[in-house]
Amino acid sequence: MAYADLRQFLARLAEEGQLVRITEEVLPEPDIRAIGRAAADIGETGPAVIVDNIKGYKGKKVVLNVHGSWTNHALMFNLPANTSIKDQFYKIETRWDNYPGDLIWTENAPCQENIITENINLYEILPLFRINKNDGGFYFSKASVISKDIDDPDNIDKLNVGTYRVQVQGPDTLGMQALVFHDLATHLRKAEERNQPLPVAVCLGVDPVLSFAASTPLAYDQSEYKFAAALNGIPLELTKCVTCDLDVPAGTEYVIEGEILPRERYPEGPFGEFPGSYSGVRNQVRIKVKAVTHRNDPIFENLYIGKSWTEHDTIVGLNTSIPLYRQLKDTIPEVTAVNAMYQHGLTAIVATGNRFGGYAKSVAFRLASTPHGISYCKNIILVDADVDPFNMAQVMWALSTRVRPSKDVIVIANTPGMPLDPASEPPGMGGKVIIDATTPVAPDETLREVHMLEKVDKAAYYQEMINNLQKQVR
Template sequence: MAYSDLRDFLSALERNGQLARFSDPVNPEPDLGAAARAVANVTDRGPALLFDNISGYENARAALNVVGSWPNHALMLGMDKDTPVKDQFFEFARRWDDFPVPVERRDDAPWQEITLDEGINLFDLFPLFRLNRYDVGCYIDKAVVVSRDPDDPENFGKQNVGIYRIQVKDVDTLGIQPLPTHDIGLHLRMAEERGENLPVAIAVSNEPVITTVAGMPLAYDQSEYEMAGAIQGSPYRIAKAPLTGMDVPWGSEAVLEGEIIAGVREIEGPFGEFTGHYSGGRRQPIIKIHKVSHRPNPIFEHLYLGMPWTEMDYTLALNTSVPLYQQLKRDFPEVVAVNAMYTQGLLAVISVKQRYGGFGKAVGLRAMTTPHGLGYCKVVIVVDETVDPFNLAQVMWAMSVKFHPQHDIVTIPNASVLPLDPSSDPAGITHKVVFDATTPIAPEQRGHYSQTVDEPDGTRTWENIIKGLLT
């Protein structure tokens, strides 16, 4: 099911009725951002959007909402577009277990066709535009940024492939937000302690598996490319960036190479974020671009962010849920499934097989100390194994009849959270809470839960019959 590049995936979407092409003239602002917001508003089965007649640009194309629905996400995994999200979760988790899959190195990358070493102007290369009304400027927000550990540059696993918001500040200058907890933040700290700039390569517009994996909270020495191979079921193709020597996706539309300038900080933002609020302006590092390589007339893929749900939420739903599931299951085999799809896991729902009274609370607290949970998992709801954490009706049922406000709340004061959480005060600090909505078992003796209504005989058979009628 591996897709060679973005164009290959867009063709697969079109074959499955999940691509909408727009050839009538559109303005970069507000039309492109408005279209991406609109498709998320009107349907949860939305197609990708491809624009090829953008005012002010010749031959420019922009793609939005590429993985902005569960059908598109299923097609990314090579599954039927009508695959339920819970089935996608368990298939994603199954493929995770195949990690690592060695990469395939190639030297014939299509982005090598055109190169620029001087006269670089990113506004000529891409149809850049602001997504939301009060964004401070144009952003590149779905590119993968590659950096290396300055103390161990030959360690392939420590080469980071991540997604960070990138503000276009000038024709060849970018702003980037590398949080100290991010791998690139660690790389930058090491470089600046040496008094050195940090080389980076930015691969723009890629097939969706690498952008999905680049947003996953992997361990520091786990290779995103080897995980991408596991998720797509075959070795991931990479090529060598000519200036920095970074390993970048073979099928990218464009590769920008440069360096983060040591010790320099400039105001970056405001920017409309995944929290549904503007982030404000903060002093952040800048990147100077020294070389650009690209295909002729590259497609510019952009990611809309704003009030959930948008493509951001579909893209980061399972790649957040599955790592939490894998990490928790190592400590607690009783964990059945994890739904951390809400605002990148600021809220998570965990289903468990109870071992003893209070067990659900222990699992919820452990989620907060996973690598991702340290910055997220502000609210954790724990439910029984019989409750589908991806079915909000069932979760709300468990909260309404299993949860007892006196006994089932655990609050952790002044815990860490990502600074973008608008409720944190000061930014980066918040109280966290576990809601235990599991059935009380010994030694907890309370409530009246002995007479659960189960489903009639034959229900599963009729589920399959009705599914067949619907398709």
């Protein structure tokens, strides 16, 4: 089963018992953020939640935690609901080779069932709420923002779909953070060099795999649309915006069309970010809204973001890990898995074989030079190829028994950092910590002979038996 839009996925979640609806009246604040936090705290089986009785927003609805559990994540890719994180990693990784997927266009798109071009007031159109109580305003935390390369406007591969935080700053005004290493920043730079506004479309409530694709670190000339279609297994249906030449997903719940004002910056923030801290206030770009289109009975999808674990961590977990794995595997075949699920890869765990003494440390250097790793991967942990990097008990065992502090811990100062990382000092600068927790191999000398315990025969057989017995007694 593949999903053409958000509604189809919500229907599947409902069938699987992974969607709940809160019908009692709630306040926009603090209730909606409390609901988002609570759903995330349920953990690996947490459901998506629809809130459709919001005081002051009669008839409007919000959905939260759509990607907020590994159960939902598995269902998004039509995998069994109980598929482990590690198995999801390998099964999803094989779909990367399906790129590019197919795109189709339509002129009668559900996202344009309602068109607003005059007297635009986002405060009335959307059921807005602050995601964290000290945010500087109302935010879209799960917006898929579309922009084009003005030097190559007809090249769909250079059209970017990215997930950026967007702040409502007025009835028809938005602020947005576009960091310098994001593809949208490249589009913006080219437009500002000509002192031209950059058309953008802010899409809220897209199909779940496109949300996954929009937050995946792809190459500049790789299409998020084609990537989503490849992963989903069906063509992605697009339509043209009503005010500009941008292509947007036809089944989107809300589309906000506008332009980034060239060479203008305004205060944006603070905002509670994925490291679990507020990001502060910085001068960012401003979008002037020209139109809002939406489906009949639209659903406002937003994402609770805060101290881990939240929906943000799940949605960017494997789509950060898999590209890093493939980039490493391309030149280092000994790499068996990468777990970069923690704070968008600020900490990454790599399982690798050791071809010769010190080899694992070279794997870390390669990771630190990937497009994502340059700014994000600051804590790099290396474990043996037979260690499951998604199993924290095994990783902690490796750290406890393999690391020789004088030989296996390397600190590299003054490297690029992630500005939203509260440990980045100054913002945008940082360092790398490499911890080699692999078994030393020649010519690296060891103080004593070490032989690892072998696997216990038939343990897997009895594990399955015990699991089945436990199900019977529940």
